[in-house]
Amino acid sequence: MSRLTIKVEANQTAGRKSLVAYIVAGDPVKDLTVKLMHAMVDAGVDIIELGFPFSDPEAEGPVIQLAHERALKHGTSLRDVLLMVEEFRQGDTDTPVILMGYLNPIELMGYEAFCVFASSTGVDGTIIVNLPPEESGVFSSHLENHDIDSVYLLAPTTTDKRAAYVTAQSRGFVYYVSLKGTTGASNLDVTDVGEKLSRFREISSLPVMVGFGIKDAATAAEVAQISDGVVVGSAIVNLIAKHENELGSVIPDVTELLGGIRKSLDKI
């Protein structure tokens, strides 16, 4: 069983809601990323989604777009990001790390080369935003050969028929994009999410994590009532942006945010 599935299933058995945290590797400097990853785990994060930067992050809102730009300003490459995972693994062999981003840097590295490198550094899964399962046949067979889980997305626009197809391809969990919009949008409608999720539950028993628009402990708790866990991204990246020039404040602030969310999830 993969590290990701072990973690998700252990949480389900223990009745613990999963807290998934997203940051962009190399934002705002390469040195901070691994330290921040450890701090997030200490604050109660179960799974890390580590964004690898791309020049054209098509599905992101302004907050995460700027994080990609900051990371690229000093040349954070896919290779650098994989080396960060390797460094993180020296101190943490338990927390699943999922690489999240856009396909092109992986295309250029080559699917096989990427998978060999990624699995050797301790990467557990991928979420490639612009790679729906219809297009990922070749890539996913490489991933499978190297025991890397591919996590796919569901959206409010996903039909039942597609949901069955997507969940059948997804490993570990499926990521429900809670709203029609880009990351960081604020039009989250929890009732709407609930209706959609109960339909997806009938289609698949795969655990569902909900992301997009979860910005604080209150929204996290609301959404976690109806899902297996929540993904927090823009709210963290916002804090990083705010403290770009006083990096010492990033870790305490992020720890406080995630600690608060953890507490509210544990009350469920």
Place this chain on the structure above:
Amino acid sequence: MTNESVQDDDGVNEQISSFPDDTGHFGVYGGRFVSEILMQALEELNNEYERLRHDEAFQAELKSDMSHYVGRASPLYFAQRLTDMAGGAKIYLKREDLNHTGAHKINNCIGQALLAKYMGKPRIIAETGAGQHGVASATVAARFGLTCQVYMGSEDIERQSLNVYRMKLLGADVVPVTSGSRTLKDALSEAMRDWVTNVDDTHYIIGTVAGPHPYPKLVRDFQSVIGRETKAQFADIHGGLPDALVACVGGGSNAMGIFYPFLEDASVRLVGVEAAGMGLETGEHAAPLTAGNVGVLHGNRTYLMQDADGQIIDTHSVSAGLDYPGVGPEHAWLKDIKRAEYVAVTDEQALEAFRSLNLLEGILPALESAHAVAYGIELAKSMDREKAIVINLSGRGDKDIPTMAKIDGITIT
């Protein structure tokens, strides 16, 4: 290419013109590389398009607007003095510059605005670089009573103030894009973000044969009126088939438009001309087919301008309409199967052709089209006098007068 068929995955010979396949692939190119939110919208668009393609009312309305609103058919003009100057093959010009709004872009916009109307979407969005596709989109929005938002890089807004104002006159809302390099590619990303958010009531009119399936196909189909007319007009005026077709390639829509009806005519050479900018060797260019490599951007797999880490790099061309780091997937495929050839022409060569066409034929070409003219002249020179080529004159150059004046050191007030 002697045999105009290729083998599909099952080893069956298929005509080149039957592509893309049902999933939007041209060989390994094309496809649908978008986030989950858009998958359903693209599927709906594809289904609606496949239905309307065979719908008589839709086709009749399209045909009527193409003639009465756009002004089609555009002439095929024999450029006698340009031919004499080159001293080789006869040069014909397909006059897309004479269309309403001054370029081929309107062919696609009329088609897609009609699609929006039939799909019941009251709002359209578009991306634009130079503003030509933005103007064409704003125009059809006014014509069909749709609301229109045009995304444009903040850099381009400064460089193309005339077209920005023109779009406003047409009632469109021009939204500055300040992310990334603040140019066309970022405007395209931003339009996709808008579409993700407003997919229920909005149709996204992509301006070229790029983007996720079915865009490369449907834009090609709407533009292929250029090639169909050219074929009939050439047979009529000259007889037979031309020996070569030459068109500039930004995203590749005017080129696909003229190439497509000739794909099965093996004797016709198809030549796409990219922007070599300051020269291919300088890296300051916009020639992904000639000097780029394969990747995935804006919903499709194609040739791209990118660095060693797979990041998309800034492009350069004197003509804003060619200043794009990708290219339509069908061109990528036609290059690989060797049905079409792709070359690149520098800013300087394009400017020289721009001047020649003004002086010799009294025609002011768009700087984009001037790239095709520049290579067309060279190609004609290398061919016998009894041969004939057609250059697709994709647009007129009024929009480029400020750029040219600046190059000539003249201030226009």
